[in-house]
Amino acid sequence: MPQNRIVVGLDVGSTKVAAMVGEITELGEVKITGIGECPSNGLRKGIIVDIDGVARSILQAVQSAERMSGQKIVSAYVGVTGAHIYSVNNKGVVAVGNKDGEISVADVERAVSAAKVINLPLDKEVLHVIPRQYVVDGYDGILDPVGMVGSRLEVEVSIIIGASASIQNLGKAVSRAGLHIEGFVLNPLASSEAVLQPVERDLASVVVDIGGGTTEISLFDEDGLWFASILPVGAYHVTSDLAVGLRIPLSQAERIKIEHGCVLSNLMPDEEYIVISNVGGQRKVSKKVLASIIEPRMQEILHMIKQEIKSSGFKGVIPAGVIFTGGGCCLDGLAELAAEHLDMPVRIGYPCNVGGMIDMVNNPRYATGIGLIIYGSRRMASQEAAADSDNNFKSYINSIKSWFKDLF
Structure with missing residues (x-):
């Protein structure tokens, strides 16, 4: 397949950088052919604090995606996040x-x-x-x-x-990694491309992407974006709470969050334990204690989400409810806790509008990267349609000119 049918999405987050490669088939379908990710260095709450560190992370993720896809990556659609949006x-x-x-x-x-x-x-x-x-x-x-x-x-x-400064710094980091920027795309706009069903686009709906350092909120009505907001709090704050509460390193707290995290302490039996290690040796901690540390932070984030939706100025009902995505939404019990706090239908959003390596990328953490590819594929289709229209017009004019030449 020619190079101009390849679309790359670059999700530069506070905790990870993900580069995703997609091919656009002749039927216009999107197939994921490669993915590369690495820990993010140089970002805090979606804001760049070390351009060279971010550039190195981008380069590492891109090289990994190139090896998997077999494609040379020269340009990408880049996601933008941060509380400045x-x-x-x-x-x-x-x-x-x-x-x-x-x-x-x-x-x-x-x-x-x-x-x-x-x-x-x-x-x-x-x-x-x-x-x-x-x-x-x-x-x-x-x-x-x-x-x-x-x-x-x-x-x-x-x-x-x-x-402007935040967007320009992101652009510099991408350029230093050797990539051309096809376009900047708002992260929650990209995530919605990957997880929203057509009926949810037609009805009012809210997409909430819980990332490492930010929580991104977008409200849609009649297939149009009504409101967007980005909160400077995310899943990394849960990791930090666990590290402080259990007196363990952040790396161990992150692993425990992923493997055993739950947001509803009343669902956890007292007799289930995990073993953690610290300077004093090993000790057992009940899963109920873990959930009691996680739950207050998630309640705080849900309260902030509810306030943002209220402040949007949207007066109608939201029948499609809230679709949670992003790596931070994978905690057990989040859908139940969110439905109770937000008083709306809630579901967890998985990427659903692509093919290819779907088993590998069928995870909410990849919603933004996949959404960037879908956004890029639609823009490509629009540009190709405009070019065809222009070519058809030029062909028509040339045929008229030729007719006049033959006539006279």
Whole structure:
């Protein structure tokens, strides 16, 4: 398969860097062909504190993905996270340009450009402008107005904004690892591409990606992004709580969290124990004690998620509920605890919109990386469709020119 049908997603997180390789088949399907990951160095809560450390981690993950996929990786779609990210909603209104009232692509572009005009601090930049719906002469709920007839076109958009310095530092780290950046993509937007079912996109739903240093929240309604927010707290805080509470190294606390972590202490029987090691030797700790350390931190994170959803300004119900993904959502009992705290349906989101090495990547921790590939494949398809349209137009013009030459 030619190189231009390869899409790479690069998830640069606080605890791990994952590079994922996908091939786009002739039918437009996405097949995962390689994955490489390594511990992340130089990031804290999604913010780069050591560019060279991040670059080394990226390079190591990319080389591992290259060996598995057999493909040389030269570019990637890069996920962006961090508490500096936030979203605002805005509207843009224009008069339809054509005399016959037919809305063109240029009209849509002018409306979106008008919606982009906001007061932006000097240290911030726009990451995405995502149309939610169009309104033609007062009729709302329109997803694609091109070809319709009207005199007034309005668009409602979500604008994703981030700190310029943080985004530029991430770009420098990727460049130092020898990669070209195809585009920056908001992490929760990417995760949603991997875990949301079509019906959940149509209904209102919330995707929560619990990573190592951040928790990413995105609210969708009628297949459009309504709100996005990133909290500076994640699964690493659970690891830290276990290390402090049990007086053990962070590496051992992480292993115990993964193997025995549970967020509901009342589900744990008193008689089940694990053996831990520390300076004083080995000792037994009940699983109930582990859960009693983990549960308060997860309750705090769930409370913060609930407050963020309330602050979004979304007034409707959320019938599809909350879909949790990311490595931090794999703790036993999380779905039950979240459903109780959020008072909504809850499920754990696994990557579901790809093929290939699905057994290897069928884990919530890979949702962002896979979502970046799906995002990139859709952008590639859009670019190819535009190129075909342009080529068809040029071919038509050339045929007209040839006809006139033959005629005269």
